[in-house]
Amino acid sequence: MTSNWSDLPNDLLDELSKHFTIMNDLVRFGAVCVNWHSYFTLNRNRPLPCKRPRQPPVLMISGQKLQSRYYHLYSSDGVVETHNIPMTVPHHKFLYASTHGWLVIGDFHDLSVHLLNPFLSVNNRIDLPLLTAMDNCYLVDFYPMKRSYVHAYISKAALSVNPTYTSNYVLMIIYGFGSQLAFFRPGDNAWTPIGKKGAFFDIVYFKDEFYAVTQDGEVFACDIHHPHPKLRRVAPPSPKDRTTDIYLVESLGELLQVKRLFHFSAEPQLTTVRFKVFKLVLDPPIRHVKYKVGKGKYKQKLIKPTQNMYWVEMKTLHGQAVFVGENSTFSLSSSHFPGCKANCIYFTDDSQGHLFGDPPLDLGMFNVEEMTLEEHPVMNLSKGMFPRHIWVEPTLLGATIN
Template identity: 30%
Template sequence: QEMPVWSEVPLDLLVSIGRCLNLIEDYLNFGSVCKSWHSVATKANFNNDLCRAPWLMLAEVEDNEVRKFFSLYNGMILNKRIPKASRKRCLESMGWLITVGEEGEISLLHPFSDVQIELPHQNTTVEYNEHQTGALTCFIGKAVLSTSPSHTSDYLLMVIDGGSRFLSFWRPGDIRWTRVKCEGIKYCSFTDMIFFNDQIYSVDYSGCLLVCDVADVVGPELTKCHILAQIPTEPQDMPEHLYILESLGSLFVVVRYGVKSRPPIREDSSRRISLTPIYPNDGTETYGTTNFGVFEVDLAAGKLRESKQVGDRALFLGANASISVQASQFPGVKPNHIYYTDDFVESYLFYEEGGGRDMGVYNIANGSFEPHYNGVSLSRVCPPIWVTPTLY
């Protein structure tokens, strides 16, 4: 019996096969069979609107413009040359990278199509000289798009910026960043934010959940912003890092502990990677996540309820826009788990190797940890981050 000649499969049949594939990993493998299959593996023949499980973009290897992307689904490593991201810190939202360079330049970059959108320099933010960071690459702490630039030019990019962690935004056509000034609220040091139902929800380091209308933010007057809820914690358990995300129509606030410099504990002995402190501390200080707290937001009551069960959800946290996926739709992703990366700049910059050690998978139900990537990927400029893969 003769072996089939895959290059001779009719193109209309290939298109039909391609449109049946829901995982982008399978689609990329489909396009690598031969030239005729590759010619069919275009954006037009792939359902690009389906939800995607993020890939882990590994740290940049010095003097190498190729970035590696790790898939939880099949352990596949995809190599992609991205010279425009070289020597830049990367954040992520909706499959786009927000890159911040060593000279303070900022851009939006789509890693798989190489489309780049130049943004105003960080020195166009309000009172820049008073709030700039020591390392200019660390000026932006978080970045979230209102909608994808792949689909429209009518979008908003919100960022948390400066050493004081203000909220600012940019719209296409703007020549500078605009600071969000909240009426009646003197000062907040923000950690994360999200667009949800024409409103912007944000959390700050004191554990406050704040809300304001998008229309107010972009309007000429002071933004009417109010505190919706407060994380219910004891004084000795103040949040160290916080995230906010939407999942299946509900909002969740996640609190992360252990990321600040602290004395070692017994569990630290299980960490696989040893780091070299820039300032020797005789082993008296370290950092690394010790646990998470997950709170579901009751918008009607203005309260946060802690939960050990989030059902079929898997949460992805780090320097990416915080998101969740339905685990049952993605082989290799576990429900009721948090997939996190090393994003606490204030800690990892005190080590010669930089960040990338403090990442893994956290079981929300029983508090256990396991790795999601078994290799070593460290960087002082851009540690590994989650990137949602889109063709464009």
């Protein structure tokens, strides 16, 4: 047996690679030496076991020409690391959203849209129906007028599962100026709108259904497996606050609503001042109250659940870290990734100010338990850079190492 670790046989390297659970470990593996880098390059598209924890996201920041820069914010030892990984997204195209490591990319010239996974070198693109392929789409009416209308046409996207591992997936989007819902299944030639309800702000796949939240905090669910999917209301609006952004996120098996509160000033840009987190109780108890109506006579009155029975404000995330922005909102355990701060919400600037030339400045961290805003060195370094930053989850099938 060789005594030189750089000459380990491929079958042993195969066995080693099966035990990686963190994207940064995979990157380090390929950077150990020339032989290990060659092995990694030859096998980077070999599927690894997909039963692994969700990965800490990377913050995608624009690079030069046809490249974008990825800042890895977290590693298993808690050290901030930066990796420059090329990604072929031409600057004449624009980025709508990210979900499960896939970017939703649009083209202004022909109104085409597709999914792109920047961590894969093969099978990394999925073409989607044209933006105009909507039953109630009126984008064509605005298309000749302003480029910004097209840029804002898809505001959020969420996948049911990662297409890297299965073809049995569904992509749900919030689209149009009415912020309505539509979905796509592999093989569809057009988007399928769901109902006429609008004003949605975020969507998430939770317990085999898509959940969507409106601007006022009202929550609807959609069973996408039904032959004719429809929306059903599952919760009333959450407690009112001043104008906010609202996100839905699955955390520790529960559905949370995260409300982002802003400070308004004479400046055109919004500034985040704090977050509020509410847990959704999907089936609050219905009470029966017995009351007297006469001598020896009683009646029962049905007491329906009140608003505060559906929404319970939380003062902790129980050790989770939550990532919000133009990405599909998600959480992960800080105990799995010590570099992620427990009970913190990491946020990027997802306002519409960029459509009018305002630089993305509203990004940072919020500690839910301490109710304090915190700064992150990489986030500070990239403030004001165009295009806007977006969280992307790494796909553990390999990536190019520079």
